[in-house]
Amino acid sequence: MATFRTKSWPRWAHAVHNGRGHGARRIDGLVQPNWSGQMRHCAILVGPLKQIPGGDFAMMRRIKMLAGGVSLAVAATLIGSVGPNPTGHAQAEGFPSEPIRVIVPFKPGGRTDVVARLIAEKIKENDWLSQPMVIVNADGGAGANAVQQMRRGKADGHTIIHWHHQALIAMAMKLGDFGLDDFRSLGFTGGGSPLWAVRSDSEFETIEQLIDHLKAEPRSLIEALGIGSIPHFVGGMFADAAGFETRYVTANSAADRLRMLLGGNADIALFAASEYLAQKEGLRPLVYFGLNRLPEMPDVPTALELGYDVTWANPNWWLAPADTPDEAVEALSAALEKAMADPEIVEYFTNNTLEAYWTPGDEAMAESEKLLEKLNKIAATIQ
Numbered sequence: 053m054a055t056f057r058t059k060s061w062p063r064w065a066h067a068v069h070n071g072r073g074h075g076a077r078r079i080d081g082l083v084q085p086n087w088s089g090q091m092r093h094c095a096i097l098v099g100p101l102k103q104i105p106g107g108d109f110a111m112m113r114r115i116k117m118l119a120g121g122v123s124l125a126v127a128a129t130l131i132g133s134v135g136p137n138p139t140g141h142a143q144a145e146g147f148p149s150e151p152i153r154v155i156v157p158f159k160p161g162g163r164t165d166v167v168a169r170l171i172a173e174k175i176k177e178n179d180w181l182s183q184p185m186v187i188v189n190a191d192g193g194a195g196a197n198a199v200q201q202m203r204r205g206k207a208d209g210h211t212i213i214h215w216h217h218q219a220l221i222a223m224a225m226k227l228g229d230f231g232l233d234d235f236r237s238l239g240f241t242g243g244g245s246p247l248w249a250v251r252s253d254s255e256f257e258t259i260e261q262l263i264d265h266l267k268a269e270p271r272s273l274i275e276a277l278g279i280g281s282i283p284h285f286v287g288g289m290f291a292d293a294a295g296f297e298t299r300y301v302t303a304n305s306a307a308d309r310l311r312m313l314l315g316g317n318a319d320i321a322l323f324a325a326s327e328y329l330a331q332k333e334g335l336r337p338l339v340y341f342g343l344n345r346l347p348e349m350p351d352v353p354t355a356l357e358l359g360y361d362v363t364w365a366n367p368n369w370w371l372a373p374a375d376t377p378d379e380a381v382e383a384l385s386a387a388l389e390k391a392m393a394d395p396e397i398v399e400y401f402t403n404n405t406l407e408a409y410w411t412p413g414d415e416a417m418a419e420s421e422k423l424l425e426k427l428n429k430i431a432a433t434i435q
Contacts, residue, residue: 147380148183153211157198159191167368168214170400171241171391180387195219196228207373209380216366220420224427225280232421235371238385240411241392242401243367245342246286246322249335251313259338266296276303276318280434283322286341286364288430293360326405385413
């Protein structure tokens with residue numbers, strides 16, 4: 053797994069990772085068809101994003117970026133030409149032969165959207181694909197709207213999805229009529245992991261102390277989370293692996309979790325590493341759910357090194373319809389892999405407390421299948 057670093061960073065793309073897939077406040081030049089005549093849920097960005105919240109702790113940065121360099125004319129062509137496909141199958145001859153729609157299941161401005169745009173721009177800049185990638189935002193329905201957009205296109209590689217492992221939670225919770233069999237994995241383009249934190253004045257200075265306490269006094273500590281959310285599932289997997297149990301208080305956002313924790317209404321909460329580093333004051337991190345320790349937090353152990361097989365990378369996951377031809381899959385995957393080796397992309401990931409790596413499609417799918425088994429176990433306790 054190669055790592056590339058550089059001091060340079062283009063002025064046209066500055067963003068803050070907010071650990072979630074949404075957050076845009078204002079959009080200039082927005083076209084909003086949803087490919088079925090309804091003016092909602094779906095957006096092609098053809099103008100610059102402005103004033104996007106950088107995270108739940110009110111960090112504000114600006115993003116000035118054209119959506120993959122695609123002109124209004126190209127966007128209009130796509131709107132007029134892409135529609136329902138009765139068969140859902142096509143042969144990828146001379147792929148790509150038209151612009152590639154990349155469907156993002158969130159509103160513009162969040163991490164998933166920004167990463168898709170950065171990678172699409174880098175691929176276009178270097179001509180790694182002969183046609184541009186057009187980012188299409190289709191939020192809502194726990195990803196079901198995005199999947200329906202994908203199904204309306206042909207399975208020829210010209211309509212794909214950029215998601216993350218929230219897709220697996222949606223599958224485990226049965227929030228949509230889709231599963232892993234509906235997709236062909238193109239690969240992971242990096243990701244970011246969360247951590248568990250307590251208040252800085254907590255009696256627990258290590259995660260081992262907290263686990264020992266919960267084993268001796270089950271359900272004696274309160275965990276702030278949203279039912280069915282990433283914090284719920286990550287905490288549930290950790291509790292299952294370590295053999296303890298907490299109580300829950302509802303907190304549906306990182307801001308809610310922070311307020312509950314600092315206000316004394318909760319004892320434990322999960323935050324994206326970038327969220328913690330942006331806040332820090334009043335918090336003490338106890339365990340990190342990445343594969344390796346973060347350089348910014350060298351004293352915080354991973355769950356893995358403590359002997360618990362619990363990780364959550366929330367990777368940027370590129371998916372195509374299950375019947376997509378090999379030619380298209382290989383072309384898309386090759387372009388994505390090249391983008392993740394680009395120093396400017398790596399710099400963006402590093403600056404936003406994300407890990408820059410490439411995981412090939414089959415390996416990414418195998419990891420996801422294994423994780424889904426664990427998530428199904430947690431979901432069974434909810435439903």
